[in-house]
Amino acid sequence: MGNENEYSLKSIFQLVIGKWWLILILAIVGAGAAFGFSKYVMPLEYRSYTSMYVKNNNTVTGDAVNLNDLNASKSLVSTYIAVLQDDAVLDEVGNELLKKYPVDKLKGSFSIDNEKKTVGINSIRDCLTMSSVDDTEVLKIVAVTKDPALSADLCNIIADIAPDFLVRVVGAGSVEAIGPAKIYAKPISPNIPKNTVVGMLAGIMIAVLLIFVFDFFDNTVKDTELLNNKYNKPVVGEIHRFTRGKKKKNEKDERKTLLSKDFPFHIVESYKAMRTNLIFSLSTSDKKIFAISSPNPSEGKSTTAANIAITLAQADNKVLLIDADMRKPVQHNIFQTKNKVGFSSVISKMETSSKCIHKNVVKNLDLLPTGPKPPNPSELLASEQTEKLLEELSDKYDYIIIDTPPVNVVTDAMGVSKSVAGIFLILKYGSTTFDEAEQAMKTISLANMNMLGFIMNDIKNKGNGSTYYKSKYSDYGYGEEPKEKSDKENK
Numbered sequence: 368m369g370n371e372n373e374y375s376l377k378s379i380f381q382l383v384i385g386k387w388w389l390i391l392i393l394a395i396v397g398a399g400a401a402f403g404f405s406k407y408v409m410p411l412e413y414r415s416y417t418s419m420y421v422k423n424n425n426t427v428t429g430d431a432v433n434l435n436d437l438n439a440s441k442s443l444v445s446t447y448i449a450v451l452q453d454d455a456v457l458d459e460v461g462n463e464l465l466k467k468y469p470v471d472k473l474k475g476s477f478s479i480d481n482e483k484k485t486v487g488i489n490s491i492r493d494c495l496t497m498s499s500v501d502d503t504e505v506l507k508i509v510a511v512t513k514d515p516a517l518s519a520d521l522c523n524i525i526a527d528i529a530p531d532f533l534v535r536v537v538g539a540g541s542v543e544a545i546g547p548a549k550i551y552a553k554p555i556s557p558n559i560p561k562n563t564v565v566g567m568l569a570g571i572m573i574a575v576l577l578i579f580v581f582d583f584f585d586n587t588v589k590d591t592e593l594l595n596n597k598y599n600k601p602v603v604g605e606i607h608r609f610t611r612g613k614k615k616k617n618e619k620d621e622r623k624t625l626l627s628k629d630f631p632f633h634i635v636e637s638y639k640a641m642r643t644n645l646i647f648s649l650s651t652s653d654k655k656i657f658a659i660s661s662p663n664p665s666e667g668k669s670t671t672a673a674n675i676a677i678t679l680a681q682a683d684n685k686v687l688l689i690d691a692d693m694r695k696p697v698q699h700n701i702f703q704t705k706n707k708v709g710f711s712s713v714i715s716k717m718e719t720s721s722k723c724i725h726k727n728v729v730k731n732l733d734l735l736p737t738g739p740k741p742p743n744p745s746e747l748l749a750s751e752q753t754e755k756l757l758e759e760l761s762d763k764y765d766y767i768i769i770d771t772p773p774v775n776v777v778t779d780a781m782g783v784s785k786s787v788a789g790i791f792l793i794l795k796y797g798s799t800t801f802d803e804a805e806q807a808m809k810t811i812s813l814a815n816m817n818m819l820g821f822i823m824n825d826i827k828n829k830g831n832g833s834t835y836y837k838s839k840y841s842d843y844g845y846g847e848e849p850k851e852k853s854d855k856e857n858k
């Protein structure tokens with residue numbers, strides 16, 4: 368239990384890392400937008416400043432400045448700042464500005480009252496910052512406007528009129544500008560590198576937020592633990608996505624199986640692990656016939672059925688694979704056999720089973736393809752002939768695997784419920800939804816079909832090697848050893 372938190376942190380991290388491309392895209396978009404906005408939209412701002420020295424008049428005695436005098440000067444600075452920010456002072460500053468600058472020039476930095484021909488006091492105040500330098504008796508006035516000369520002039524105007532106001536109002540002390548404000552031609556804002564970084568960080572944050580929102584609304588099956596808790600059925604196999612073989616021009620449908628040369632080793636291993644689990648699941652049933660299905664088309668039923676058949680055959684079992692998906696037959700393509708006659712031919716008594724079964728398509732593995740497409744596949748599968756055929760074949764094989772159409776689309780698979788030990792339901796990682804799984808489970812239960820377990824297929828790696836989804840394998844007790852076991856089986 369102790370590491371549950373750690374685990375969820377890890378899974379959150381992997382969830383985020385798994386969508387690195389979204390983070391990258393939004394980081395670039397954010398940085399680009401901030402850069403463009405800073406460079407082309409935001410106005411340039413220029414800063415200038417002047418410093419004034421505040422003297423306490425008591426020190427005129429000629430003696431050295433003592434500590435008390437300094438303290439008095441410091442508190443005088445605060446008083447002066449308050450006075451200088453008063454409306455009357457700023458009003459005067461506005462008038463001086465109007466004398467020096469045409470209204471059009473001032474408009475860029477201040478609000479102008481066109482009727483009264485005055486500069487808005489608050490807009491002047493917004494351009495100014497006054498403070499004492501490091502808590503000394505030096506008063507610093509900083510102006511930021513959209514024109515470098517205007518910033519300097521604003522400082523100088525205040526420095527000019529300040530002494531008059533202060534002496535008249537405060538009486539005590541005196542103030543003197545240390546030097547005139549200079550014009551600084553380099554803008555202080557916008558800070559393009561800083562804004563770009565902020566834009567990038569904002570993009571990353573939005574991306575992470577989106578990832579969590581998407582994940583919250585994601586109802587696809589990813590978590591085997593959740594699946595197991597919900598239906599109390601084991602997940603007998605967890606098959607990762609393998610890269611597909613490239614379609615060559617003249618080849619209709621090239622599919623990878625365990626037998627393909629470049630088939631990833633770790634997936635071969637997970638099929639072997641699944642084989643062990645399947646054998647366990649079937650061990651309590653006297654029938655060794657089972658169906659493979661899934662809620663929707665293209666979730667990997669046929670691929671998985673073929674690979675299970677191969678891996679069982681490799682463990683020295685006599686195996687028959689029946690392609691019962693007469694609506695979308697593929698097994699004859701996978702094993703490159705003909706499909707002129709097959710399952711449908713046997714059931715409709717047009718051919719004998721021995722004539723239709725392709726022997727040893729792989730060592731120990733026989734294949735019964737679909738045969739020609741009948742008008743009523745559903746009825747054929749549920750017919751007495753099918754039951755008889757399976758009964759008859761079950762004596763000849765250790766395992767019979769039936770590849771079927773998707774449960775949520777057609778009910779064909781349910782037709783064989785009486786003849787089989789049960790069904791394994793494939794769910795496609797991050798694609799099949801819980802609702803679809805639920806619907807399939809209902810169909811299976813209504814048909815009195817024995818549900819043997821789930822197979823999670825097409826699991827995508829998130830992060831470095833490990834997966835975001837939680838595995839429940841080890842909880843069945845027979846999950847972690849299969850590697851060893853299957854190796855023994857192979858010998």
Ligand SMILES: Nc1ncnc2c1ncn2[C@@H]1O[C@H](COP(=O)(O)OP(=O)(O)O)[C@@H](O)[C@H]1O
Pocket residue numbers: 606607608609610611622623661663664665666667668669670671697824825826
């Ligand atoms: N684990 C997997 N990794 C990569 N591709 C897969 C995987 N499982 C199935 N596929 C591919 O998905 C496609 C559909 O698979 P298929 O077995 O025909 O599905 P179904 O029988 O459910 O319609 C095929 O091209 C198959 O190669």
Ligand SMILES: [Mg+2]
Pocket residue numbers: 668669670692695697771
């Ligand atoms: Mg199929």
